[in-house]
Amino acid sequence: MTTQLHTNGLDLNQIQELVGVLQADPTKAQTVWRSRIHWKQGFQNEFQSRHAPITVDEPQALSGSDTGPNPAELLLGAMGTCLSIGYALNATARGITLEAMDLELEGDIDLMVFAGLREEGNPGYSGVRITAKIKSDATPEQLQSLHEHVLRTSPICSTVARPVAVEARVEPLA
Amino acid sequence: MTTQLHTNGLDLNQIQELVGVLQADPTKAQTVWRSRIHWKQGFQNEFQSRHAPITVDEPQALSGSDTGPNPAELLLGAMGTCLSIGYALNATARGITLEAMDLELEGDIDLMVFAGLREEGNPGYSGVRITAKIKSDATPEQLQSLHEHVLRTSPICSTVARPVAVEARVEPLA
Numbered sequence: 001m002t003t004q005l006h007t008n009g010l011d012l013n014q015i016q017e018l019v020g021v022l023q024a025d026p027t028k029a030q031t032v033w034r035s036r037i038h039w040k041q042g043f044q045n046e047f048q049s050r051h052a053p054i055t056v057d058e059p060q061a062l063s064g065s066d067t068g069p070n071p072a073e074l075l076l077g078a079m080g081t082c083l084s085i086g087y088a089l090n091a092t093a094r095g096i097t098l099e100a101m102d103l104e105l106e107g108d109i110d111l112m113v114f115a116g117l118r119e120e121g122n123p124g125y126s127g128v129r130i131t132a133k134i135k136s137d138a139t140p141e142q143l144q145s146l147h148e149h150v151l152r153t154s155p156i157c158s159t160v161a162r163p164v165a166v167e168a169r170v171e172p173l174a
Numbered sequence: 175m176t177t178q179l180h181t182n183g184l185d186l187n188q189i190q191e192l193v194g195v196l197q198a199d200p201t202k203a204q205t206v207w208r209s210r211i212h213w214k215q216g217f218q219n220e221f222q223s224r225h226a227p228i229t230v231d232e233p234q235a236l237s238g239s240d241t242g243p244n245p246a247e248l249l250l251g252a253m254g255t256c257l258s259i260g261y262a263l264n265a266t267a268r269g270i271t272l273e274a275m276d277l278e279l280e281g282d283i284d285l286m287v288f289a290g291l292r293e294e295g296n297p298g299y300s301g302v303r304i305t306a307k308i309k310s311d312a313t314p315e316q317l318q319s320l321h322e323h324v325l326r327t328s329p330i331c332s333t334v335a336r337p338v339a340v341e342a343r344v345e346p347l348a
Contacts, residue, residue: 009215009218019289032281034280037255064259075248081221081248088213102211104208109329116327124338128340140346143346151342160298161338164300168304169306
C-alpha cells in the first residue's frame with residue numbers, strides 16, 4: 001500500500017476521486033453506521049464499532065465506577081471530531097494549510113428527568129457551545145467562511161441540531 | 175474507600191441518596207459536560223474528557239487512516255451506553271436483576287451534503303434504530319415498561335430525537 005500525504009495529511013486526489021464516485025452514483029453516499037454495546041456491571045459498558053472496545057461509565061458522583069467517559073461526554077466528542085474532520089476536509093479542498101486545531105465543547109443537561117424527579121421537560125442537552133481554535137494560513141475571512149460551511153454540513157452537529165427519528169425496542173432473552 | 179455492590183453492581187442506597195440531594199436542591203441537577211478535541215493530522219483526532227484520550231478517525235474508504243471509530247459511530251456509542259445506563263439504573267430501582275444486556279444500534283447518513291455535492295438536505299442521521307437484548311428476572315411486561323421509561327428519559331437519545339441549540343465559533347490563532 002502506498003500512502004501519499006499531502007496538505008493537512010490528506011490525499012486530495014483520493015478525496016476528489018471519492019467525491020466523483022458519489023456524484024456519479026448518489027446511492028453510494030447512503031451509508032449505514034453500526035455500534036454494539038455490551039453491559040459489564042453497574043453503569044460500566046463497552047461500546048464497540050469496528051475497532052477495540054471503548055469503556056463508558058459514569059463518574060463516582062453519579063454512582064458510577066468512573067472507568068471512562070460518560071455518554072454525555074462521548075456525544076460532545078462525536079460532535080467535536082465531526083467538526084474537526086470537516087475543517088480538515090474543507091480546508092484541504094480550499095487550499096488552506098492547517099498547522100494546529102483544537103476544539104472545546106461544553107453543554108448543559110438538567111438531570112431531573114433522568115433521575116425520575118420530573119415527568120415533563122427535556123432529559124437531554126438544552127444546548128451545546130463549541131469553540132474551535134485554528135492555526136492556519138487562512139485569513140480571518142477565509143476561516144470564518146470555512147467554519148460556516150463546516151458547521152452547516154456537519155453530519156453529527158446536524159444530527160444534534162435537528163429532530164431525528166429514534167426507534168428502539170427491547171427483546172427479553174430467556 | 176468502601177464500595178458496596180448490590181443488585182446489578184449498583185449501590186441503591188447511594189443512588190437514592192443522590193436522588194434525595196437533587197430533589198432537595200434541583201440546582202444540583204444542572205450539570206455541565208465538557209470535551210476537548212485535538213487534531214493530529216488528516217481525519218485523525220484525539221477526543222478527551224476526564225479520561226485518557228480516545229482516537230477518532232475515518233475509515234480508509236472515506237480517506238481516513240482508520241485508527242479508531244468515526245464520529246458517526248461515536249454518536250451511536252453515546253446513545254447506546256446512555257440507554258444501557260438507564261436500564262441499569264431503573265432496573266435496580268425497580269428490583270429487577272439484570273443478567274446480561276447487549277444493544278445493537280444502526281443509523282443512516284446520506285453523505286451528499288457533507289461531500290459538498292448537495293446544498294440542501296439533511297447532512298446527519300435520518301434515523302437511528304436500536305435493539306436492546308436483556309436477560310433478567312423481569313416479565314416481558316415489566317421489561318417493556320422499563321424500556322419505555324428508559325427511552326423517554328434518556329439524555330442522549332433525547333438529545334438526538336429533539337432539536338438542540340448548537341452554537342459554534344472559530345478563533346484564528348496567530
